[in-house]
Amino acid sequence: MSGGAVLEASGIGVRFGGVRALHDVRIAVRPGEICGLIGPNGAGKTTLFDVLSGIRRPDRGRVRLAGSDVTLRPPAWRARHGMRRTFQRQQLFGQLTVADNLVVAQEGGRWRRGGAARSRERAAEVLAACGLAELAGAYPGTLPVGLGRMAELARALAEPPRVLLLDEPASGMTAAERGRLAGVVRRLAADEGCAVLLVEHDVGFVMDLCSRVVVLDLGQVLAEGDPARVRADPAVREAYLGAGTGPGTGGVETGGVGTGGVETGGVETGGVETGGVECAPPDIR
Numbered sequence: 001m002s003g004g005a006v007l008e009a010s011g012i013g014v015r016f017g018g019v020r021a022l023h024d025v026r027i028a029v030r031p032g033e034i035c036g037l038i039g040p041n042g043a044g045k046t047t048l049f050d051v052l053s054g055i056r057r058p059d060r061g062r063v064r065l066a067g068s069d070v071t072l073r074p075p076a077w078r079a080r081h082g083m084r085r086t087f088q089r090q091q092l093f094g095q096l097t098v099a100d101n102l103v104v105a106q107e108g109g110r111w112r113r114g115g116a117a118r119s120r121e122r123a124a125e126v127l128a129a130c131g132l133a134e135l136a137g138a139y140p141g142t143l144p145v146g147l148g149r150m151a152e153l154a155r156a157l158a159e160p161p162r163v164l165l166l167d168e169p170a171s172g173m174t175a176a177e178r179g180r181l182a183g184v185v186r187r188l189a190a191d192e193g194c195a196v197l198l199v200e201h202d203v204g205f206v207m208d209l210c211s212r213v214v215v216l217d218l219g220q221v222l223a224e225g226d227p228a229r230v231r232a233d234p235a236v237r238e239a240y241l242g243a244g245t246g247p248g249t250g251g252v253e254t255g256g257v258g259t260g261g262v263e264t265g266g267v268e269t270g271g272v273e274t275g276g277v278e279c280a281p282p283d284i285r
């Protein structure tokens with residue numbers, strides 16, 4: 001399929017009863033690449049992540065990790081072979097400190113008081129790289145949302161991943177935290193050759209960070225390419241604008257770092273009026 005891809009999926013189909021959540025989806029991510037996965041609500045992004053990470057078995061299609069067919073492999077097997085995923089909801093152990101969560105992640109999920117010295121050293125390094133050194137002794141439940149998400153990312157990096165799937169990593173983060181998150185992800189890809197695939201509702205953040213963007217709509221790949229190309233794609237604009245993006249419709253958030261303001265209500269951007277509340281289309285300029 002795609003030469004050099006470390007993670008690739010082809011012909012993926014998933015149905016939930018009468019709902020076709022994914023149809024003939026193909027996606028590939030190369031080492032060192034940061035790829036964004038976007039799409040309106042219900043497009044199939046989470047379902048695709050579940051298939052890639054092994055949480056859901058597809059009705060059709062194959063998933064390959066470093067060339068091996070892993071379609072029937074469970075999530076733990078994929079994790080042992082270098083695939084890590086973060087979730088929208090924090091997965092850290094609340095009764096362990098942030099540092100101990102990273103130690104446990106390196107020791108097969110088993111807790112031994114103190115852990116191995118090597119694991120503790122690595123945990124300290126990763127936390128420092130994520131700007132969390134001072135929070136090593138904190139308990140996850142005490143962290144504000146953005147720092148909790150960063151700690152979740154740190155846990156995923158406790159052992160160097162080959163493939164990293166990030167599920168809405170910037171959600172709830174301040175602008176400064178988003179900047180730090182982007183820096184960590186860039187370094188991971190550039191210095192360690194990790195392949196990163198991220199689902200994120202903040203389209204501006206995705207466009208700034210990713211070298212390639214895949215757009216899902218109604219369970220199919222609608223467009224794919226570099227951010228400029230995707231931004232300009234009429235089908236992408238139509239899919240977002242047609243989806244309704246305002247409060248109450250669970251629309252796409254905008255306004256990530258450096259995306260500038262969002263034009264609302266203008267003819268050019270196709271703003272939509274809903275019951276007196278002006279709904280802005282996502283910033284896909």
Ligand SMILES: Nc1ncnc2c1ncn2[C@@H]1O[C@H](COP(=O)(O)OP(=O)(O)OP(=O)(O)O)[C@@H](O)[C@H]1O
Pocket residue numbers: 016019020021039040041042043044045046047048
């Ligand atoms: N467990 C389920 N049972 C039935 N239908 C489901 C289930 N999970 C997802 N779906 C449906 O599959 C389609 C794709 O959903 P999915 O959650 O993957 O989309 P998404 O792009 O992640 O959406 P969002 O941006 O809102 O998180 C939707 O129509 C959704 O209603």
